[in-house]
Amino acid sequence: MTLVLGVDPGSRVTGYGLVEKKGSVFSYVAAGHISPPASLPFYKRLHVIYCEIVKLIQQYHPSELSIEDMFYGKNVQSALKLGHARGSILIAALEHKLDVYEYTPLNIKKAVVGYGNADKSQVHSMVRIILGLHGSVAGLSMDASDALAAAICHHNSNPLMSAIAKNSL
Numbered sequence: 001m002t003l004v005l006g007v008d009p010g011s012r013v014t015g016y017g018l019v020e021k022k023g024s025v026f027s028y029v030a031a032g033h034i035s036p037p038a039s040l041p042f043y044k045r046l047h048v049i050y051c052e053i054v055k056l057i058q059q060y061h062p063s064e065l066s067i068e069d070m071f072y073g074k075n076v077q078s079a080l081k082l083g084h085a086r087g088s089i090l091i092a093a094l095e096h097k098l099d100v101y102e103y104t105p106l107n108i109k110k111a112v113v114g115y116g117n118a119d120k121s122q123v124h125s126m127v128r129i130i131l132g133l134h135g136s137v138a139g140l141s142m143d144a145s146d147a148l149a150a151a152i153c154h155h156n157s158n159p160l161m162s163a164i165a166k167n168s169l
Contacts, residue, residue: 003029005062005098006151007053007089008143011081012038014049014089015143018060019131019151026152028131029060031144042081046088053092065093066154068146069102103153108146111153123149 001022008015018029034052036045056062067089070082093100106116112126124145127133130152133140140148 002064002155003060003062004064004066004151004154005056005060005093006147006149006154007065007067008146008150009049009068009082009085009089010143011042011045011049011085012036013141013143014052014085015141015145015147016053016056017144017148017151018056018062019148019155021155026131026155028133028148030056031140031148033141033143033147042084046084049085050088050092053089054096057092057096057098062098064154065089065098065100066150067093067100067102068108068150069104101154101157103150103157107157108149108153111156112149120146127152 001020003018003020006017006019012035014034015031016034017031020027020029034049036048040048067086070079070086090100103111109118109123110116112118112130113122115122120142124140124142127145127148128140131148
């Protein structure tokens with residue numbers, strides 16, 4: 001049984017989700033989002049993201065982190081800020097000796113929905129179905145469900161990733 005911290009990075013909102021898998025059964029552990037105050041200077045927002053990820057790692061003790069990889073955006077400034085947010089998350093993971101796995105949005109959508117061009121609402125619905133979420137937990141933010149999707153994607157890809165890593169040594 002492996003606990004994976006999935007992260008959907010963002011400089012304004014960073015989603016997170018923790019998922020365990022035992023056999024073929026997924027278990028929801030926690031999810032939410034980190035939203036540093038917009039009034040903070042950018043570098044302080046990055047520090048808030050870093051600190052909150054560290055708190056999650058210390059509270060839940062995941063062994064692996066699954067993070068959405070960079071994609072090409074039309075706005076260079078937004079892409080740069082996203083890269084900085086990813087960097088603060090990756091440093092937190094590495095300092096706590098988590099194995100880090102990166103997946104493109106296309107791969108995450110395929111793993112969860114079966115279709116790489118799925119929209120956020122389809123991903124959100126499938127995450128709820130896969131994890132059996134209802135009641136108050138079913139009201140997840142889109143950022144949190146995207147992070148849970150990253151964790152689910154990793155659980156589904158992990159045996160393949162391990163085989164590739166072993167064969168590339």
